[in-house]
Amino acid sequence: MTPAEFLRQPPAQGPTHALTEPQWEALAADPELPLLALWGEPGVVRAAFQDGNALRLVALAAPEGQYPALSPARPAAALFERAVHDLWALEPVGTQDGRPWLDHGRWPVLNPLSGRPVRHGGAPPQPEFLPAEGHALHRLPLGPILPGIGEPAYLHLAVAGEAVVRMEARLGYAHKGVLALMPGKSPRAAARFPARLQAEATVAHSLAFALAAEKATGTEPPPRAVVLRAVMAEIERLSVHLHIWAQVLALAGPPALADQAALARETMLAASQIAFGHRLLMDRVLPGGVALDLEERGLSILRDALLLLAEDLPRLARATLRHAGLVEALTGLGVIPPALAQDYTAGGPVARASGVMVDARLGPDASPYDELELEIPLHPEGDAAARLRQRIAETAESRRLLAVMLDSLPDGPIITPLPQRGGEGVALVEGPHGPCMAWLALDDGGLIRAAMARDPAWALWPLAEAAAAGAGLEQLPLLLAGFGLTMSGMDL
Amino acid sequence: MKLPRLLTRPIAQPPPHPSAQLVGDLAARLEASARRRLGRGLALRHIGTGGCDGCALELIATRNLVHELESLGLRFVDSPRHADALLVSGPVTRNMREALEQARAAMPEPGFVVALGDCAVDGGVFKGSYAVEGGVEAVMPPDLRLPGCPPSPRQVLEGLLALVEAQA
Incomplete structure (x- = not known):
């Protein structure tokens, strides 16, 4: 039975399949079902997958605060994994991108939803951005206050002349908890x-x-x-x-x-x-x-x-x-x-x-x-x-x-x-x-x-x-x- | 030939008249702070500091043909360096505090700070969160508070016109 077929069976209780670690790993390796959302609770990582127009929910106990990353096979998981780490202190093992997402180093606590938040002080770190390769690139920083009337976001642009080579968005400015x-x-x-x-x-x-x-x-x-x-x-x-x-x-x-x-x-x-x-x-x-x-x-x-x-x-x-x-x-x-x-x-x-x-x-x-x-x-x-x-x-x-x-x-x-x-x-x-x-x-x-x-x-x-x-x-x-x-x- | 509808019926509402008390209070505040007057017009810069964006949507609506913000001598500018007033909406999140402070510092004096909407007035429903400083007041004193969730375009215009009248 593929992981997708397994998830199409009704869960034992409620809407969520409680997975074992091997089951989660099998799901992580098989990208048939696209990821809709990833979130957590203290010591538990949760995910929702889209199956046509239906939803499939899974949960994995992560008492050590670690779980197998979904992002290697599903690019949609990358931002979620960074946010889940910031909020719940759940670490995706095997991810390519361990940078923080919502946490800009400005909250009074670390991992506020983890059940055991740690006090945090000190200057916020400089954000890191993905490299862009090419000849004569220059950087164009935009935001977090963007032109016009709207919401905050920071756009990190690498431009060659008039052409955008890479745009990387850094969000989290509107994080309200x-x-x-x-x-x-x-x-x-x-x-x-x-x-x-x-x-x-x-x-x-x-x-x-x-x-x-x-x-x-x-x-x-x-x-x-x-x-x-x-x-x-x-x-x-x-x-x-x-x-x-x-x-x-x-x-x-x-x-x-x-x-x-x-x-x-x-x-x-x-x-x-x-x-x-x-x-x-x-x-x-x-x-x-x-x-x-x-x-x-x-x-x-x-x-x-x-x-x-x-x-x-x-x-x-x-x-x-x-x-x-x-x-x-x-x-x-x-x-x-x-x-x-x-x-x-x-x-x-x-x-x-x-x-x-x-x-x-x-x-x-x-x-x-x-x-x-x-x-x-x-x-x-x-x-x-x-x-x-x-x-x-x-x-x-x-x-x-x-x-x-x-x-x-x-x-x-x-x-x-x-x-x-x-x-x-x-x-x-x-x-x-x-x-x-x-x-x-x-x-x-x-x-x-x-x-x-x-x-x-x-x-x-x-x-x-x-x-x-x-x-x-x-x-x-x-x-x-x-x-x-x-x-x-x-x-x- | 049928005329386009825009020309056949009046669309724009008459502008609101801000209450004398609001204007008086504001004028007294400005007098007390001995600020130079800016004349009959204001350049506005909106800053979303992390709210749901409802205030910004209604601010955009103040520019439509019904509310015609620009016909009242008000206009939006892109840089705080060109602004007479910052319209701050949303609770000030911890992640936006520094950007707001920098925008305030970049605005030439005399400049006004308007707390637009319940969140900017006192943090609104997000009060007390680890990620939120509170209202604008937690970072800098606002000159004008416009409560509402979100304030309607008409309420926004009324508040801004009071600001124009108080300092004209």
Whole structure:
């Protein structure tokens, strides 16, 4: 039996296979299942693998603080292994890259989640970067405060003339210690943390967390809440895609079109404020259901907003994709081959624009999408133009889904209490930039013992680094804008 | 021929009027610190110090056709060296503290520091984490606090206009 076949059998208990070290080694050597996330608990290393649209979870006891590295066969594991070492003091044996990731040497403690954190002082060390080889290279440091309005990241560029030879991103500047703030709280009380993991995926992370908490406690959310959550998730996808669309237009398109894309986004945010009481829909999805019901006025304002967008967006899409200057700037820029997207377990519009059909809305947490005849567009070219086309096409599908769901909202309650009991749950939700995973373990009193959230940025940053190599320096902002790169969700 | 929609209906909202009390308080603060006036306009530099990015998204929304930040004499610049005010959003993470201090040092005097959003005001939900210093106040005194999670574009504009009026 291959490791993949073994993992497809139901685990003895809960959603996780407890592996022996030889089993973990066999899994590490066989890259059939791509790695979605790697995290820990004191003395335990945990991993989630993607199997089509399903998830396979494993755990390995590591009482000595060591485990066989996954990164030699799976490049997607490299950043996770560095983060897991920083947070839980779990050492990957056999890794190529032992540099710290989240820990910049500025926290008052070392290994804060290891259960035995050590006090730490002294000056932070100089970061080390990968070497770049070539003739007459010069270094261009960018960040951590980058141009424009956004999040912190440091981009270490090696450039030859105008060409980028290597871009290495150093993140961790937005590390807030979220995973240390959640234990000891009830899922309801801890829901404000996944809601603030990443504002561009606040609904997606909140929903993944809620589903994981519901599975851990055996709770069934009310049918009306299930549809209202999907309504919010599609509003979020639509608004975020419009945001990226506007950003790309602002960099390389006519300003008037960028204004119109931004205006369409504003229409959705203003409608969300009236319908759900929050422009970005933060704290609206809770474990057990949703926080607020959609009233008649909210329903009609959402329908109005969709009608406006139905009039404007097809025209805007045609104008965008017919703009020769924009299309020329995007075509052939930053090509991601499908194999590379799969190596990093990328999902979302970036993977689908490389012809990789993966979408968590087709997976086991698909309700209510399983009844909506989801039609997910697919663009195989893999360049920046395909990534923009993919997002534009997805806005049309999200608008269709919203219209259908708003016309068929079930009646009934919107939230149900969670029983106070122990358990373990995991869920995968398709966010605007890709799959958002939440895992949590509850103690017998129903309080969180440990939690993990996986943001799609873990896969998107390595892909952006790969795509940047060979691009021109002046193309870099346009290239990066289309990826939907975010920092906070990955920095935890 | 049908005119484009942008020309057929008014989109921009009238700008907000900051409350007299907010302006008065700010003016008194500025008077006390004897800072030179900057005139009717502000160059802004946003600095995300580790928050969820919700404040930055709403800051970007202040530039759209509904809110028209630039029509009010406000504009964004890329370098803190060209800025009159730093808009700091997010709790100040330990990993971002030094960058924030350097940006403040690079901003010419007189310069303002605005704590944008609940996290920048006092650390928000991330208060007490090993990885977070706290709000902006933990690193440098802010001149203006704009609470909200995130503050809406209109609340942001109101706060910034108060700053313009207080020092004009």
